Amino acid sequence: xxxxxxxxxxxxxRLLGYGAAGTLGLGGLGGLVQPSFAKQLxxxxxxxxxxxxxxxxxxxxxxxxKPSSQFGGPFRTIPTSIPGIHVSELMPKxxxxxxxxxxxxxxxxxDNSHSAGVPRINRGDPKDRGVIYPYxxxxxxxxxxxxxxxxxxxxxxxxxxxxxxxxxxxxxxxxYGALAIGEGQAPPNLLRHPSVTVAHDDVRNGLxxxxxxxxxRNRLALxxxxxxxxxxxxxxxxxxxxxxxxxxxxxxxxxxxxxxxRDMLIGRKMLEAGVTFVKVxxxxxxxxxxxxxxxxxLMPRFDQAFSAVMKDLDERSMLxxxxxxxxxxxxxxxxxxxxxxxxxxxxAWSIAMAGxxxxxGIVIGKTNDLGxxxxxxxxxxxxxFHTWFHALGINAGETEYDNNGxxxxxxxxxxxxxxxxxx
Amino acid sequence: MSQNKRTITRALLAIIGLMLASPLCAEKPLHKQIDQLIxxxxxHGFARPADDATFLRxxxxxxxxxxxxxxxxxxxxxxxxxxxxxxLVDTLLADPRYGRNMAERVHLMLMERRGANEHWSKxxxxxxxxxxxxxxxxxxxxxxxxxxxxxxxSNFFLTKRLxxxxxxxxxxxxxxxxxxxxxxxVDLKCAQCHxxxxxxxxxxxxFQGMYAFALNTFVRSDTDFPAxxxxxxxxxLEYQSVFGGDPQETGPRVFRGQEVEVATFEKGEELEPKADxxxxxxxxxxxxxxxxxxxxxxxxxNRFFARxxxxxxxxxxxxxxxxxPLDMDHSGNPPSHPELLxxxxxxxxxxQFDIQWLLREIALTETYQRGGLLPKDAxxxxxxxxxxxxxxxxxxxxxxxxxxxxxxxxxxxxDDEDDATGLAAVRAKFxxxxxxxxxxxxxxxSPAVRAALFLLNDETIVQWTTARxxxxxxxxxxxxxxxxxxxxxxxxxxxxxxTTDESATVSEHLEQSETRDVAVSQLLWALLASAEFATxx
Numbered sequence: 001x002x003x004x005x006x007x008x009x010x011x012x013x014r015l016l017g018y019g020a021a022g023t024l025g026l027g028g029l030g031g032l033v034q035p036s037f038a039k040q041l042x043x044x045x046x047x048x049x050x051x052x053x054x055x056x057x058x059x060x061x062x063x064x065x066k067p068s069s070q071f072g073g074p075f076r077t078i079p080t081s082i083p084g085i086h087v088s089e090l091m092p093k094x095x096x097x098x099x100x101x102x103x104x105x106x107x108x109x110x111d112n113s114h115s116a117g118v119p120r121i122n123r124g125d126p127k128d129r130g131v132i133y134p135y136x137x138x139x140x141x142x143x144x145x146x147x148x149x150x151x152x153x154x155x156x157x158x159x160x161x162x163x164x165x166x167x168x169x170x171x172x173x174x175x176y177g178a179l180a181i182g183e184g185q186a187p188p189n190l191l192r193h194p195s196v197t198v199a200h201d202d203v204r205n206g207l208x209x210x211x212x213x214x215x216x217r218n219r220l221a222l223x224x225x226x227x228x229x230x231x232x233x234x235x236x237x238x239x240x241x242x243x244x245x246x247x248x249x250x251x252x253x254x255x256x257x258x259x260x261x262r263d264m265l266i267g268r269k270m271l272e273a274g275v276t277f278v279k280v281x282x283x284x285x286x287x288x289x290x291x292x293x294x295x296x297x298l299m300p301r302f303d304q305a306f307s308a309v310m311k312d313l314d315e316r317s318m319l320x321x322x323x324x325x326x327x328x329x330x331x332x333x334x335x336x337x338x339x340x341x342x343x344x345x346x347x348a349w350s351i352a353m354a355g356x357x358x359x360x361g362i363v364i365g366k367t368n369d370l371g372x373x374x375x376x377x378x379x380x381x382x383x384x385f386h387t388w389f390h391a392l393g394i395n396a397g398e399t400e401y402d403n404n405g406x407x408x409x410x411x412x413x414x415x416x417x418x419x420x421x422x423x
Numbered sequence: 424m425s426q427n428k429r430t431i432t433r434a435l436l437a438i439i440g441l442m443l444a445s446p447l448c449a450e451k452p453l454h455k456q457i458d459q460l461i462x463x464x465x466x467h468g469f470a471r472p473a474d475d476a477t478f479l480r481x482x483x484x485x486x487x488x489x490x491x492x493x494x495x496x497x498x499x500x501x502x503x504x505x506x507x508x509x510x511l512v513d514t515l516l517a518d519p520r521y522g523r524n525m526a527e528r529v530h531l532m533l534m535e536r537r538g539a540n541e542h543w544s545k546x547x548x549x550x551x552x553x554x555x556x557x558x559x560x561x562x563x564x565x566x567x568x569x570x571x572x573x574x575x576x577s578n579f580f581l582t583k584r585l586x587x588x589x590x591x592x593x594x595x596x597x598x599x600x601x602x603x604x605x606x607x608x609v610d611l612k613c614a615q616c617h618x619x620x621x622x623x624x625x626x627x628x629x630f631q632g633m634y635a636f637a638l639n640t641f642v643r644s645d646t647d648f649p650a651x652x653x654x655x656x657x658x659x660l661e662y663q664s665v666f667g668g669d670p671q672e673t674g675p676r677v678f679r680g681q682e683v684e685v686a687t688f689e690k691g692e693e694l695e696p697k698a699d700x701x702x703x704x705x706x707x708x709x710x711x712x713x714x715x716x717x718x719x720x721x722x723x724x725n726r727f728f729a730r731x732x733x734x735x736x737x738x739x740x741x742x743x744x745x746x747x748p749l750d751m752d753h754s755g756n757p758p759s760h761p762e763l764l765x766x767x768x769x770x771x772x773x774x775q776f777d778i779q780w781l782l783r784e785i786a787l788t789e790t791y792q793r794g795g796l797l798p799k800d801a802x803x804x805x806x807x808x809x810x811x812x813x814x815x816x817x818x819x820x821x822x823x824x825x826x827x828x829x830x831x832x833x834x835x836x837x838d839d840e841d842d843a844t845g846l847a848a849v850r851a852k853f854x855x856x857x858x859x860x861x862x863x864x865x866x867x868x869s870p871a872v873r874a875a876l877f878l879l880n881d882e883t884i885v886q887w888t889t890a891r892x893x894x895x896x897x898x899x900x901x902x903x904x905x906x907x908x909x910x911x912x913x914x915x916x917x918x919x920x921x922t923t924d925e926s927a928t929v930s931e932h933l934e935q936s937e938t939r940d941v942a943v944s945q946l947l948w949a950l951l952a953s954a955e956f957a958t959x960x
Contacts, residue, residue, distance in 0.1 A: 113613055116621070152872075161860035164871040179872055188855070193885050201879070201939065205951035210928065215955040218796045220804065223814045223954040226870045231952070234875035381665070394573035404803050 044321070045147045046356055046392045047271055047349065049138055049313070050279045051264075051306065051326040055114070055286030056333040058342055059371070061088050063294040063350035064105045068370040071334035074257060074292055082361050088301035093307035095276030099361040100310060100319065101354045102421050106365020108378035112344040114286070117329040123170070124385035126412050131403055135168035136385070138176040140277045142401070143394055149274030150236040152229075156180040157263040157270070158281035162187060166229055170405050173225060175264060178279065179233060184262045190237060245271055256304040264305040268312055271322055285328060289339035312352065323356040323391050334371040349372045351384065357391025357423055364420045382412030390417040428499065453770055454787040460763040461790045461809050468800030470811035473792050475500055477960070478508060480670040481515040482786055483918070484959045485740055486515040489824040493914035500920070512786045516779050522552035525778075527820045528739060533605050537583050537861045542576025542648040547853045549573060550713035556776035558721040558734045566717035567640075568707070580605075581713075582775055583945030588861070599630065599637040604750035606720060608731035616665045624753040627664055632676025635660045636716045645703035652705040653713055655693040659685050677719045678727060686710040718733050723772040727752060731775060733767035734758075740785045742815035742959075743806045749866075759807035795960040803900040815959040816868030820858035823850050826951060829916045830887040831895040844883070852883055868958055878952045887950045888948045890940045899943045905930040908943070 065088040066072040079085035080098035087095050094101075110125060111117035123133040134142065141153035155178065156165060162182030168177040180327035181187075192201065205401060208231070216224035237243075247265050255261035260282045267280040282302065306326060313319050331349025332342035348367045354360070366376040389396040396411040456457050462469075481497050483491050491499065499507065515521060526547035530539070563577040576941070577927040584598040592798040600612035611619075611630040619625035634908065639654040641885060659672040676682040686709070687693075721728055722792030730752060738744045745767075746757045767781070774780050785791050795803075795812040806813055817825065837845040856877035859865050878884055890897040895915050902908045909929035913921040921929065936942030952958060 057725070111620075113620070115613060163860075163873045164869070166869045177869075187873050187876050189873070189880040191880060193880045193882065194887075195885055196880070200945065204945040204948045204952075207928075207932065207945060208952045211925075211949055211953040211955065214922075214925065215953065220797065220814065220959075223868060223870075223958045223960070226868065227954040227957065230870045230872045230875040231879075234872050234879060237872070237876075238879070329795075 004135055018340060044393075045274070045276070046144055047275070047318075047322045048137075048277045048388075048392070049267060049271060049309070049322055049324045049355075050137060050277065051324070052279055052281045053285050053302070053326065053328040054118070054283045056328045056330050057285050057298075057302075058287065058291060058295055058331065059105070059348075059350040059367075060334065060342070061090055061292070063087055063103050064371065065243055066334070066369070069370055071336060071370055071372070075296075079420070082363065085363050088299070090295060091303040093303045094310075097307055097310050098363075100314060101362045102358050102360070103264070103350055104365045104379055104384075104418070104421065105350045105363060106374045106376045106379050107331070107349045107351050107384075108374050109280075109346040109349075109381050112330060112346050114186045114344075117344075117346065121327075121329045121381050122168070124411050125381045126409065129220060129406075129408055131329075131406075131407075131408065132170035134170040134172045134176060136388070137279050138169040138172055139276045139281060140392070141176045142172050143389075143399070143410065144276050144392065147274050147276055150231045151234075151240065151273060151275050152179040153210070153268070153276040154178045154279070155270050155275045155277070156265075156279040156281065157184075157266045158182060158279075159259045159263070159283055164233075171408075172401070179237075180189065181263075181266060183259075184266055186241065187234075187237065190241055190244070192238060201235075204247055204325070205235070213296055215250070240273065243273055243336060254304075255308045256301055258301045258305070260301050261305045261308070264309045268309050271313075271318065272316070273420055287332065288337065288341040288343055291332065291340060291342040294341075313355065319355040323358065323388060324354045325351070325353045338395055348372060349401050353388075353421070358391070359421055359423045361421070366417070379418055380412075380414035380415065383418050385411035386415050386419050388415040390422060431581045452787075453781075453784040454765075456766060457669065457785070458789045459764060460760055460766065461788075463762050465808040465810060466810065467802040467810060468798045469809075470794045470796050470798040472789065473745060473794040473812065475508075476917075477794060478587060478792055479511070480918040481791075481812070481959055482508075482515060484821055484825070486512070486524065486782065486786070487518050487520035488527060488818075488821050489520055490809070490828050492828060492920050493918075494913045495913060496918040508792070509787060512783055516783060519552070519827045522548040524821075525551035528818070531596060531818055531820070531865060532735065532739075533580055534583065535862050535864050536859050540576060540583070540649055543579035544576075546576040546579075548572055551778070554777065554779045557771070557778055558723070558728070558776045561721035561728075562717045565602070565606075565652055565713060565720065567711060567713045575646075575648040576651075578651040581640060581651045582649040585640060585642050585651075589626060595638045595640070596630075596634060598640070599634040600639065602720075603633055603678055606731060607725075607727040608734055608746060608750055608752035609678055609727060610679070610748075610750040616909075622751075622753050622755055624755070625660065628671065628673060629676075629678050631660055631671070631673050633678060635675040636712045639708075640713065641705075643705060644703070651713065653708050653711055656685055656710060656712055657687060667920070675715060677716065677725065680719055680725070683712070683715055683719075693817070721867070723776075726768065729768035729772055729776075730764055733764060733771055733781070736781050737767065738786065740782065740791055741809065742813040743809070745807075747807065755941075812960060814868055816865070817957060817959060818865060819853045820850075821959075822857055822957070823853040825956070826887065829895065829951065829956075831893060831898065831915070832887050835893055844886070849883055852877070852881065856881070870957060875952075878948075884948070884951070888944045888951065890943065896940070896943050896947055900940045901946070905933050908933065909951045912950065916947070917955060 056261060058091065060066055060071065060073055061075060065077045065086065067077050073386055076089045078089045078092060078095050080087055080095040082098045094281065109121060111120045122135040126133050137154045146153035160182050162180045162185060165179055165180050166177030168178050212224045212227055251265050253262065255265045263280045267278045270278045277291065285298060310324065313322055313324065330344050330346040333345040337343055348371065365374065365379065367373065368375040386396045397416065399410050400407040401410060467623050479496060483489060499511065504510065526544055528549060530544065531878045563574045564580045567578065577630055581598065584601060585593055587593055596612065596615050600610060603609045609625065611625050611633060612628040613619050614625040614627050618627050633880045638693065639656050640867040641648040641652050641654065643652040659674045661670055661672045663670045674685045688709055693708055695709050696707060698704065723729065734744050735749060738749055743765045745760055746752050746756065771781060790809050793809065793812045795814065798810050804810055827836060836849060839845045840847050842848065856874045887894065888896055889898045899908050899912060906926050909921045909926040912929065913919055913925065932946060933939060933942050
């Protein structure tokens with residue numbers, strides 16, 4: 001299935017028109033066609049918490065259970081804080097927060113492989129225009145910017161290696177990549193060397209910047225820009241060491257003493273510190289074998305960390321500004337395979353969201369009784385990109401990237417926002 | 424120029440290119456033919472040729488993985504010999520560091536930071552020093568019976584991929600896919616469970632044919648070097664598309680080659696020699712798919728093998744592939760310069776896969792010797808047009824050697840494995856700061872915040888930029904003439920003379936500073952931490 005327009009809208013071409021010089025052709029403004037956005041948004045900083053459940057969470061063991069059906073599996077359902085809505089018994093804590101959330105059970109995407117599906121979903125699956133599109137985090141880093149925190153706009157908290165992951169940025173360029181915090185560890189060498197004073201460090205960095213400016217003359221600025229970004233970020237992080245202090249044991253108890261709990265807590269701290277886009281990764285959800293024991297062990301960790309961060313954001317009134325999204329690259333097959341597992345299933349699955357610009361306490365979309373296909377309007381990732389951009393105050397029907405003069409839509413041209421999800 | 428006219432012009436140029444590449448012009452050296460085909464591939468102007476200093480640093484880094492000393496740089500820059508660039512290429516190809524550098528770069532390419540092994544490094548280094556042909560090298564890598572002194576460790580490519588990591592099962596499919604990626608330039612991994620969804624050329628049968636070579640392998644435990652063993656393959660491999668359809672079966676089959684019939688033997692007669700309980704050496708199957716792979720894959724009959732070899736050696740020099748990504752050779756992703764790729768593949772075959780010969784020819788092209796500045800023609804730059812030289816990131820290894828060289832610390836650093844400031848410890852630090860995590864290729868320049876923090880705060884960098892006996896900082900601190908300091912600093916770190924502005928900056932900084940040694944250390948650090956040092960440009 002290709003993306004189909006979700007609702008009638010004027011074509012972008014007509015809306016802007018080629019003669020509309022007022023909104024087009026303003027080059028040199030950070031690559032955005034409309035310069036006003038970054039400014040407008042700055043006053044009212046929007047943020048995103050993007051929880052990436054890598055490998056594919058089973059919708060049947062979470063948001064869209066089908067108890068007592070052919071493919072339903074062994075788990076029961078429980079009522080939630082929205083009357084009439086049930087979720088899997090594996091998410092008791094989250095079930096009591098459903099009044100904060102919006103869940104779409106009518107997700108239908110295009111790719112059933114990890115290697116192609118992960119980037120495709122993360123890029124919003126736009127039309128092929130011969131460029132590599134940015135992941136959502138890089139897109140938001142570009143469109144909203146870093147705010148006033150001096151911290152990088154896109155921080156990725158994950159198990160495994162940390163460092164600077166620039167591949168997410170695609171054509172936007174390396175400065176829109178993610179700073180990854182691996183294993184909850186502060187980056188090594190964060191402490192200033194005792195023999196280097198602050199003044200000394202400023203002087204030598206001034207000389208370095210001068211050398212880089214000279215090098216970039218009459219040259220592609222790629223290397224200079226990338227170097228500038230990593231050094232600026234490194235020096236800001238050196239000033240914000242407290243972000244990596246050991247967590248409060250009470251917080252650990254609430255979020256769970258697990259990698260996801262640890263990373264979700266760091267994610268919250270990063271949002272509080274003003275980071276625009278925080279991605280928190282949970283790995284290991286590709287349960288081709290032993291799906292039910294797998295989810296019985298994975299879901300409680302998700303449930304605890306997710307509900308804790310939602311409560312914290314709510315108590316701090318941060319949900320007015322922070323858009324929260326929890327999703328995978330696809331769902332899992334209703335059919336249970338010979339290894340008591342579930343395989344990849346992009347045909348019919350669920351995405352949960354909350355916060356900034358999103359309606360509270362709603363479940364939309366519907367799968368058929370077996371959970372095999374969507375029985376309502378299908379929503380592809382392109383629709384969600386429009387929806388999320390809209391929630392962040394960005395009209396994806398009008399806003400475009402400027403890739404060296406090539407205007408590029410920020411989300412699939414043929415899709416629009418899902419209005420039922422919007423506040 | 425209208426689109427039509429341009430298309431016609433390009434077609435004409437391509438035809439001219441083809442004619443030039445034809446046997447009629449065979450006496451023309453390959454590097455000239457390459458330049459003609461590159462020129463025919465764009466309608467836009469090229470950047471000016473690289474100056475001597477740019478070429479010098481570039482070819483040092485590419486061929487020996489190191490920068491020249493300030494003395495070597497000065498002598499090359501001042502030499503009036505018109506043939507000095509070609510002479511330098513020959514000198515570097517004969518340098519012992521060529522073997523080490525190629526071993527490091529090919530290891531990085533083939534192993535994608537999975538980890539190192541001393542036998543494997545030795546095997547690679549020795550092979551490149553002897554200029555072992557690429558087909559023979561790949562044969563040694565794939566053949567399970569190569570356990571002579573000189574090829575010990577060659578199977579590391581296979582054995583390392585059979586190690587478990589995390590909670591993942593032994594990745595036989597990944598091994599099969601990587602054999603295709605690295606030696607044929609085709610990434611079949613998305614065709615494991617069904618025909619590839621977007622690439623028509625990659626069928627499930629292709630993946631399964633390659634998989635049949637990999638799935639009976641195991642890591643031998645009787646050797647102290649990495650060696651691969653095989654279990655007996657008793658029947659063809661059965662598979663089925665996840666989208667349904669009839670069950671299929673296949674024997675081992677090299678991508679686009681003939682399927683090999685599985686030869687079966689009576690029970691008890693499958694091995695020759697049989698397992699040796701004393702040495703713990705496993706039995707060797709009479710029907711050995713891996714041995715067949717080693718015979719059938721790296722040959723001059725295998726077009727994908729020759730194209731991939733040409734493309735990867737081209738990438739090592741130019742930083743971009745004629746087919747890019749390097750492992751996406753299929754009709755939906757055609758080469759940027761099809762005639763060029765064919766020419767290189769043909770020439771490699773007629774030169775028996777002579778690696779040094781091809782690297783030398785590429786190094787002599789105008790394309791390789793192009794400057795790194797923007798061309799006058801302002802049309803957007805496409806890397807596949809080679810209109811300017813691509814900014815390539817230095818690997819952790821290249822950075823380590825180059826920084827040791829630039830700072831004059833190479834003479835001081837000890838070989839003692841236990842010395843916390845010795846070479847091994849220093850290299851480990853550079854790896855931690857610059858190398859990607861395992862299984863993540865390093866193909867494009869991508870600086871990291873951790874690398875910036877390393878340069879800002881690590882003890883090693885502080886020591887190397889502080890004056891101590893025999894290092895560059897000490898030498899510069901001892902010099903009284905400020906313009907001489909600038910010259911030595913720029914020659915040692917950037918392998919070039921400073922511009923007037925740069926020299927003035929150095930003088931001003933030295934004059935304004937209260938302590939000369941601190942000023943020198945700041946100047947030196949700034950250049951080491953710069954974009955110019957971090958890239959090969």
